[in-house]
Amino acid sequence: MIKESELILNPDGSIYHINLRPEQVADTVILVGDPNRVPRVSAYFDNIEFSTQKREFCTHTGTYKGKRLTVISTGIGPDNIDIVINELDALANIDLHTRQPKEQLTSLNIVRFGTSGSLQADIPVDSFVLSSHGLGMDNMFHSYKDSPKVRELAMEEAFIAHTGWNPLKGRPYIIACGQELKKRLLTDKVFEGITGTAPGFYGPQGRVLRLPVQDPGLNDKLHSFNYNGHRMTNLEMETSAIYGLSKLLGHQAVSLNAIIANRPTGTFTKDTKKVVEDLIVYGLEQLAK
Ligand code: R1P
Numbered sequence: 001m002i003k004e005s006e007l008i009l010n011p012d013g014s015i016y017h018i019n020l021r022p023e024q025v026a027d028t029v030i031l032v033g034d035p036n037r038v039p040r041v042s043a044y045f046d047n048i049e050f051s052t053q054k055r056e057f058c059t060h061t062g063t064y065k066g067k068r069l070t071v072i073s074t075g076i077g078p079d080n081i082d083i084v085i086n087e088l089d090a091l092a093n094i095d096l097h098t099r100q101p102k103e104q105l106t107s108l109n110i111v112r113f114g115t116s117g118s119l120q121a122d123i124p125v126d127s128f129v130l131s132s133h134g135l136g137m138d139n140m141f142h143s144y145k146d147s148p149k150v151r152e153l154a155m156e157e158a159f160i161a162h163t164g165w166n167p168l169k170g171r172p173y174i175i176a177c178g179q180e181l182k183k184r185l186l187t188d189k190v191f192e193g194i195t196g197t198a199p200g201f202y203g204p205q206g207r208v209l210r211l212p213v214q215d216p217g218l219n220d221k222l223h224s225f226n227y228n229g230h231r232m233t234n235l236e237m238e239t240s241a242i243y244g245l246s247k248l249l250g251h252q253a254v255s256l257n258a259i260i261a262n263r264p265t266g267t268f269t270k271d272t273k274k275v276v277e278d279l280i281v282y283g284l285e286q287l288a289k
Pocket of ligand 1 (some may be wrong): 032116236
């Protein structure tokens with residue numbers, strides 16, 4: 001039995017941070033960073049059967065073209081992903097009354113609709129990237145004992161050697177996306193590549209305002225990393241954590257990225273709203289097929 005201090009429930013029986021009960025969540029879950037993106041996704045739903053918000057975790061559940069979907073905001077960063085994926089899994093796979101894992105486990109489909117910066121000049125602003133892999137520079141996933149079982153260890157070694165990675169920043173980890181779900185979400189409208197997940201927006205992604213960074217050449221090394229034809233396409237702050245925890249817990253996960261910045265060319269989209277809207281429409285259509 002999992003103790004009350006470890007699996008925390010609110011007085012209404014909902015789980016601590018995301019504030020949801022099991023019946024309020026669909027088996028296909030869309031994750032977005034920004035809470036304001038949740039109503040923009042659910043605006044396309046046929047109906048919204050349930051909505052709630054606690055802190056940065058805003059949730060709408062409904063149907064899109066008859067398919068039941070939940071969209072939930074995670075806020076920013078891998079630490080928040082640790083909360084959201086563990087709590088979503090607990091709702092699906094732990095009996096909250098007996099506080100025991102269920103015998104029959106449910107595999108969720110988890111899709112991120114995120115924004116991101118491109119690392120390649122030929123992947124322009126306003127395009128979409130599907131993350132074939134999440135490359136975590138954030139360390140969160142190393143807290144889990146079985147993480148080596150799902151990581152791409154040879155690719156990690158190649159990345160560490162290529163970048164001359166400073167071990168003070170921990171060990172980068174690489175996880176592949178859910179292959180079954182990818183088949184539904186990848187089309188010729190979408191670039192595919194390795195997505196780097198950083199534990200911060202400025203220094204960890206090589207942005208210098210007033211503080212110099214530990215490795216000023218890092219983004220060039222990310223740009224030129226290539227492992228058996230897999231290149232790094234973009235940087236953001238959640239994908240590796242989503243992929244790692246989903247894989248360990250038995251869920252399918254895929255990240256779709258709306259490219260709003262291009263780091264090599266130094267450009268930023270003229271219309272963030274439109275590219276995010278286009279990605280929402282694309283992702284929903286593919287999920288409903
Ligand atoms: C940083 O501005 C945030 O935007 C990106 C990053 O991953 C980070 O969360 O994604 P979202 O727009 O989905 O939050």
